[in-house]
Amino acid sequence: MNFRKSTMSDLLLELFSEEIPARMQAQAAADLKKLVTDALVERGLTYEAAESFVTPRRLTLHIVGLPVRQPDxxxxxxxxxxxxxxxxxxxxxxxxxxxxxxxxxxxxxxxxxxxxxxxxxxPGAATLDVLAEILPAIIRNFPWPKAMRWGAHSAEPNCLRWVRPLHAIVATFGPETEEPEIVPFEIGGIKAGNTTYGHRFMAPQAIKVRRFDDYLTALGAAKVVLDPARRRDIILHDCKDLAFAQGLELVEDEGLLHEVAGLVEWPVVLMGEFDASFLDIPGEVIRATIRANQKCFVLRDPETGKLANKFLLVSNVIASDGGKAIAAGNGRVVRARLSDALYFWKTDQGPLPDYAHLGKPLDQRLAKLRALNIVFHQKLGTQGARVDRIMALARELAPLVGADAEKAARAAELAKADLVTEVVGEFPEVQGLMGRTYAELQAEDGEVAAAIEDHYKPQGPNDLIPSAPVSIAVALADKLDTLVGFWAIDEKPTGSKDPFALRRAALGVIRIILENGLRLRLASLFAEIARTFGVRDAAELAKSLLAFFADRLKVDLRDRGARHDLLDAVFALGEDDLVLIVSRINALDSFLKTEDGASLLAGYKRAGNILKAEEKKDGAGAFEKHPEANLRIEHEEHVLAAALDRAEREAGEALKAEDFEGAMHALTKLRAPVDAFFDKVTVNSENPDLRRNRLQLLAQLRRAIHLVADFSKIGGA
Amino acid sequence: MIQSDATPNSSALDPKKSFQGLILTLQNFWAQKGAVILQPYDMEVGAGTFHPATTLRSLGKKPWKAAYVQPSRRPKDGRYGENPNRLQHYYQYQVILKPSPDNLQELYLQSLAAIGVDAALHDIRFVEDDWESPTLGAWGLGWECWCDGMEVSQFTYFQQVAGVECAPVSGELTYGLERLAMYVQGVENVYDLNFNGLDGDARITYGDVFLQAEQEYSRHNFEAANVEKLFGDFSRAEAECKALLAFGEQVDDKHHKMVLPAYDQCIKASHAFNLLDARGVISVTERQSYILRVRELAKACGAAWMKTEGAGR
Known part of the structure; x- marks a missing residue:
């Protein structure tokens, strides 16, 4: 053991630069670890553990337990x-x-x-030399989303590129017990060494480091928290504490937390304040303003859920006045931003110059939207044309989803009007919400106003699904217009490319339909919409789009832990009513979990395999005639035939009533006769008539089961 | 009130007490760092970057250090003098250093200290902001510099300008002078800034100097500017720029003798476009094509500049 320990060494690598964009930090840390460890393993150097860290100014890698030489x-x-x-x-x-x-x-x-x-x-090379060979190449080719040149070197053709100017490199390698060596390399005029620097303002001095342990300690003393997860913990904890002390609650924001943790090396949370009169602005707009521009957290009253006129900022220094000036400064900026937001908010409620005669404020914005001829997509016309299509479609869908057609049309008409409001121009993330708010202010019907907001939903897997009929009509109209439109111009998603978020739109339609139990015949609906786009072969488009929906549904089922492979079995029947498809899948799923179900599936597969083999000899469809009673000689044949006739009848009736459990139950009665048949009867009898009749019996079994699902598409079993 | 010679009025020069003091302090600071202190370019531009001392001088291998105040016009940002933060005319302080020195961040922080921003008391941050000027065919990487949450400067390492790769790269600092002054003076409304640092009757505010202009120009930009004339201005400037470039082109195709006058026309076209944009007469699709047309001019000027002495040809 001693031997092993003394021959194992650790690497400390730090790339010290000017401020790395927050959004790139996590990926960079992951990339650095992967690139270096992969390169080492490729050269026969395995390691015990590796961990990478990142702050705004440094990217650090620590690899533990590397051998000092490559194997010979x-x-x-x-x-x-x-x-x-x-x-x-x-x-x-x-x-x-x-x-x-x-x-x-x-x-x-x-x-x-x-x-x-x-x-x-x-002979294996010394690991130190291997590192000196691989590190410069990794640094030179580092996969930053965007890299840059700088300084006098930048005039040279193959100069070093980095995300921002790189200033120093620490690279030490050695066993725990001895003075580590410096990995000898130089890149872009920077020589690897053992010097780093502390916090930019609080401890900018040079620090000599040996290995990770003393490095981490020295950085801690120099006001640098190396681990981003720890910085996030500190921020979240301090935010909650400060909020609690004021009787308030933090409005948590995971994305913002990650971002601010990437902007500081030493997080210090401070509370700022703004004038309570700004609270007239919708809470979402206040939050968007403070978040987007100031990267601050907002707070709410835990009783009422309303925003408070306080916010939390994360600074990077322990200020000499305890942070008073910083909090005051941030407060001033927040107030300035909120007065901008207030100006937008008020402007949006007033008349629009040149359009003031065209109805209520939101109608005026719609008129402007139309007049601007904003192109939605080159081949799909303007936003105005799109509004017209969505209106017509929402009106048509309304009766199918139990909505008032006029309300659905009105909501669709106003749904995009907020795109030309000042607030949405400034904060696109509050689109829909602002439309709703302005609609309420101009006394639109409540269902209409709600539909304006909800028609974008669901935006993600955790978003709410519209459930009010008018909202459903407009949400479906919006998404279906997009989907059929892009299908019509052949802009379907391919591989990882889905620039128009069509997958999300399709999943949105699926979830709206399923969660609201909407009974829609999608194929004919798609075809009908396709014709409004002037598509020649509307049926073909509908088929392709329906297949796309089937794929999306499969993903959705998988995400919800259901047996997505059953979809193929049900979808193969040509069904396009999603509610029916899913209840069939659910019934099938429970059925296959029973012993009867599993056994019947086995019997089906056996029958299918035999038929397939024999159809090769006699031709496809050779056994689809109904078997003849007078050619049955075995008892088991009679029993199966009778059971099949009854099962077909019962399952058919149950299906008519959309009673899938009933249909499955009818099939379970086939299990014993099928098992007995295979047990006792030789299908491929030497008598050709008997053989044909028995195969016809199996074909009937296959047909009976296909009433419920195409079992051949079911995996496993 | 006349100040006696015995007690020179220091607040007139104090960066924390007067707008002009802030400017003078920056001028002194960068003069001491070896920059050529230039005066504003005498044309309407949208940002200090448009000054040929930046756009053109950042191209080519010749070292260059310059600093200057540039009045900047953003017709669309007019608010009739009613918004405490937005102006259609404001001042930028522009520093351009080629090649970018290794200690550019430190120099910048020293300049903030010079105007009274104490890093022990304030939270100064470099927040990602990739700079791109579609009209100039330029881009660079850098940050917005924040002081207590307020963006007070832009810090950019130019990678490409006027369609030409920067070799070497220049470092560009752009200070938003009004914002910085509001910050150091502790003022919430730009019009309340003390311009000359004096008190009582002698005090001149930013509003005294510019409020009327903001009101009038907002009206001009949004309501009155003659659209037909502006469209004409744009086309004429575009044609003139091309004509001047053709005139300066030498037979050997290696020298150029008329870049700066041609570039002036590019600036003119850009400003005409900004005014048309403010008037709301350019549709979304047209907008892109106008930006492209200005960019073509800027790129042609950049390419021509590379054939001149100024670029260190």
């Missing part, structure tokens, strides 16, 4: 036979790196022929 390598290279032509010999010597044939061995093969063999022994 031995390679045998077979050469030409003894006496081979000179050219072959020379080629061999060259490729094996030998000076003359004296350095090669002569071996004898099985047939007694003699040939040359070169034994090439490569």
């Amino acid at each position: 390598q031995r390679e045998e290279k077979k050469g030409p036979r003894v006496g081979a032509p000179e050219a072959a010999v020379q080629g061999f010597l060259k490729s094996a790196g030998l000076a003359s044939l004296d350095q090669a061995r002569i071996e004898t093969d099985k047939k007694g022929g003699q040939f040359y063999l070169a034994v090439i022994e490569r």
Whole structure:
């Protein structure tokens, strides 16, 4: 054990630069770890553990338990036979790196022929040298989303690029017990060493480091929290504490937390304040303003859920006045931003110059939207044209989803009007919400106003699904117009490319339909919409889009832990009513979990395999005639035939009533007769008539089961 | 009130007490760092970057250090003098250093200290902001510099300007003078800034100097500017820029003798476009094509500049 320990060494690598964008930090830390460890493993150097860290100014990697040398390598290279032509010999010597044939061995093969063999022994290189070789290449080719040149070096053709100017590199390598060595390399005029620097303002001095332990301690003393997770913990904890002390509650924001933790090396949370009169502005707008521009957290009253006129900021210094000036300064900026927001908010409620005669404030914005001829997509026309289509579609969908057609049309008409409001221009993330708020202010019907907000939903997996009929009509109209439109111009998502978020739109439609139990025949609906886009083969488009929906539904089922492979079995029946498809899947799922179900599936597969083999001989569809009663000789044949007739009848009736459990139950009665049939009856009888009739019986079994689902598409079992 | 010679009025020069003091302090600071202190360019531009001392001088290998105040016009940002933070005309302090020195961040922080921003008391931050000027065909990487949550400067390492790769890279600092002054003076409304640092009757505020202009120009930019004339201005400037570039082109295709006058026309076209944009007469699709047309001019000027002495040809 002692031996092992003394031969194991650790690497400390720190790349110290000007401020790395917060959004790139996590990926950079992951990339650094992967690139270095992969390169080491590729060179036969395995390690015990590796961890990477990142702050705004440094990217750090710590690898524990690396051997000090690569293992030795031995390679045998077979050469030409003894006496081979000179050219072959020379080629061999060259490729094996030998000076003359004296350095090669002569071996004898099985047939007694003699040939040359070169034994090439490569002693493993020192890990320090391997590091010195791989680190510069990794740094030079680091996958930053955007890299830059800087300084006098930048005039040179192959100058170093980094995310921001790189200033220093720490690279030490050595065992725990001894003074580590510096990995000898230089890149872009920067020599790797053992010097780093503390916090920019609070401890800017140079720090000599040896290995990770003292590095971490020294940074801590120099006001740098190296680990981003720890910075996040500190921020969250302090935010909650400060909020609690004021009787308030933090409005948590995971994305913002990650971002601010990437903006500071030493987080100090402070509370600021703004005038309570700004609370007239909708809470979402206040939050968006403070978040987007100031990267501050907002607080709410835990009783009422309303925003408080306080906010939390995360500074990077322990200020000499305890942070008073910083909090006051931030407060001033927040007030300035909120007065901008207030100006936008008021402006949006007033008349629009040039459009003031065109109805209520939101109608005026709609008029402007139309007049601006903003292009939605080159091939799909303007936003105005889109509004017209969504209106027509919402009106048409309304009766199908139990909504008032006029309200649905009105909501669709106003749904996009907020895109030309000042507030949405400034904060696109509050689109919809602002439309609703302005609609309420101009006394639109409540369902109409709600639909304006909800028509964008669901935006993500955790978003709410619209449930009010008018909202449903507009949400579906909006998404279906998008989907069919892009299908019509053949802009379907491919691979990872989905620039118009069509997958999300389809999943949105699916979830709205399923959670509201909407009974829609999608294929005909798609085709109908496709015709409004002037699509020639609307049925073909509907088929392709429906297949896309099936894929999305499968993903959705998988995400919810359901057996998505059953979808294929049900979808193969040509069903396009999602509610029916899903209840069939659910019934099928429970059915297959029963012993009867599993056994019937096995019987089905057996029957299917036999049929497939025999159809190869007799031709496809050769056994689809109803079996004849007078050709049954075995008792089991009679029992199965009777059971099949009954099961078909009962399952058919249950299906008519959309009673899938009932249909499955009808099929379970087939299990015993099927098992007995396979047990006792030889299908491929020597008598051709008996054989044909038995195969027809199996084909009938297959048909009966296909009433419920195409079992051949079910995996496993 | 006349100040006696015996007690020179220090507050007139104090960066924390007067707008002009802030400017003078920055001028002195950068003069001491070896920058050429230039005067504003005598044309309407949207930002200090448009000054040929930045746009053109950042191209080519010749070292260059310059600093200057540049009045900047953003017609769309007019608020009729009613918004305490937005102006359609404001001042930028522009520093351009080629090649970018290794201690540029430290120099910047020293300049903040010079105008009274104490890093022990304030929270100064470099927050990602990739700079791009579609009209100039330029981009760079850098930050917004924040002081207690307020963006007070832009800090950019130019990578490309006027379509030409920067070799070497210049460092550009752009200070928002009004914002900085509001910060150090502790004022919430730009019009309340003390301009000359004096008190009582002798006090001149930013509002005294600029409020009327903001009101009138907002009206001009949004309501009155003659659209037909502006469209004409744009086309004429565009044509003139091309004509001047053609005029300066030398037969050997290696020298150019008329870049700066041509570039002036590019600036003119850009300002005409900004005014048309403020008037709301440029549709979304047209907008892109106007930006492209200005960019083509800027790129042609950049390419021509590379054939001149100024670029260190």
